[in-house]
Amino acid sequence: MPRLFDKHLKAMLDKPQTGIVTYSDGDGLGARVSLTGKIRWQYRYKINNKNKRFDLGDYPELSLSKAREVVMQCRSWLADGLDPKHQRTIQITKTLNPVTVKEALEYWLVEYAEGNRANVEKHRAQFKRHIYTYIGDLPIEQLETRHWLECFDRIRKGVKGEQKAAPVAAGYVLQNTKQALRFCRVRHYAHTRALDDLMISDVGSKQRKKDRVLTDKELADIWEMVQKPNARYMAYYPNLIKLLIIFGARTQEIRLSTWDEWDFEQGFWTVPKSHSKTDAVIIRPIPVEIVSWLLELKSMSGNEYVLGELKLPEAVSVQGGKMWKRLDHKEKWTLHDLRRTLATKLNDLGVAPHVVEQLLGHSLGGVMAIYNRSQYLPEKKAALDLWLDRLDLLINPADNVLVMHSA
Template sequence: MLTDARLRKLKGKPVEKRYELSDANGLSVRITPAGMIVFQFRYQFNGKPRRMTLGQYDEVSLKEAREAVVSAKKILGTGKDPIIAREMQLDKQRSSPTVEACIKSWLESAPARRLVKHDHWERALNRHVVSQVGSMIVEDMEVKHWEPVFARMRENGAETFAGEILSRMKTIFSYCIRTGMIRFNPVSELRVVDVGKRVRTGKRVFNDKEIGAFWSAVESSTITEQNKLLLKLLLLTACRGVEMRLARKKEFDLDEKIWYVPESSSKTREPFERGLSNEAVQLLKKAFALYPDFQQVFPPAAKKEDRPMAAGVLLNLAAQLRDDLDIPHWSIHDLRRTAKTKMSELGILPHISEKVLGHKLAGVLAVYDQHAYIKEQQEAAERLANHIQSCVGSVSP
């Protein structure tokens, strides 16, 4: 029988030629001329001799080598070759997708590519998930492995976004199950309330005084001219922030006062036409003139490159204006909600204001009424623009 004391004496001592020492149950060690000690398990499978390497003595202890032999003999007792069984297990581990691999697969999928906020989710997932657990094997994970991911977000005050990340990861793992990458969803048992807070549907609407205050604050702020135009246009057109951020000059017919929003910028992934007011057309002309050689309407203000500005710019603009505005708890999306509400107050029919917003009509209207209502949209946008200007010109319009 081998002992640790004997192996320690032999380890690293050069010898003239390779030789072997036996232990028990088929375990032995092979000692090389350089003094390297390697554990091996000798056995027969289908009548043929086999030798399974278990590892070097400095990496595997004598006790661990004996335990490995016991495990190998159990596999042998089931009629399987321990060497082949180990290779299959290692191959399975090598081919088992990591969290990062699942995220990459989903980001390259057709459903993800259709998302308007694809770049946003790619950055968010890499920052909050891949950096923490990206290298972990999905099918080896337990719920406890995800707690640090969401705990870090909560500590940074992003409780609501933690819930959004959880929902997105459920979508990603469900996609990977459907495509055969993995067999189970490691976060399926978690709920949003377990990791953060639910997203609350916004109801904030500016009153007339706040509309005037917002417009005046934009005028007097120190933000760049293009960002001033951007913020005003968000209110005048009732568009989504991403639609204006990604807008290209070729989408606009300023003479006809029409904005042809492409499917790539549309949340519904269907193109639509938006009627514009005269005020919006004038502001767009000013924006076009800022970068006459660019195709992008609102490129990055600092770098002056012909590409869309970053998604975070809109959030930063709102943060800058909050210090100058006595309007509590407002966000950029409140401008869109305000425009919709004011159009209703002005007596504009709901299906017209829905067209201005780029929403799909409900029920059978969505199937049978394919009219764009451009003239009616333009009239609605004009009435909204006039009301905004009245708010700007009067404390109590």
């Protein structure tokens, strides 16, 4: 039967007392009244027949009814074999220092993405722009689905005068965010299921499968442009595009490439796992025809990067997306379309599909992925030599007669 009432507590509050007294309310709850009339709640209990006690908070900030609720939780912890003092400390720490949205997403970026995603900085930039600015400082476990949807809808619909509508980007950010939250949940860093039921179609749209392959005329224009860049400040992009055309590599593989990856004695360019989308080493032969150009590029670079500097992926994407206009091409193409163009035209030239896949840095499927560890280096070298001959033919027809290497 409770022994304390609010009127009794209020009568003692901040009033001088003749001595320090503790009044019991039952179930281990007590109100300790100091000489100055300050009232502090305490919980008393036993573990292994040893008396224990800890403070719950002060009255009236912690009301009588709330103090009784806390004691019921403490008794429940004790019944489960847990020390109420420890559990109360954990609960308060979690409440007063909750994991924020930014902390959770950065936890995934640092603990997982930096070691497994080559385009981790792109993920971070998207989080900063679309998530951190709006809900980054809020406790992640207190957010509801609607708070997240406001961010994704802003990406999908765009913001007038600030950003264009980007439904595909909205779906992309959702995918990465869901993976990040799952990672945090599995590791017990933060727990939320606010995005579990959302799919890409709920916030945006999937990226459409692209089939853009450049024509010979378009390819000739590009190949001729990269041979003789017409402005020094543009050298970065012609060199990037030239390497993309020659090797069919991913943009990030070249953008991040450093000279220690290029072995001119053995004649190989080795893309490390950290730069590869498939988390696998990619080895490509260096065609003899471009060695002198690469060595000249190396002597002029002045640093470790093959392209002379490290540009952000967003900057490269924007500039690369304008190249088709600069060359007065009627139909848009992207830097990634150069990769598809190489694959398509090498197949047309009779190069075996598995060799093309190896050049692209794709993982071989089925049984080949398990048992076939060959890099097909002679075949890849022959394919690249054949490809360079084909490119030279586009701008130097030589009466349409050319003796090409066998594929």
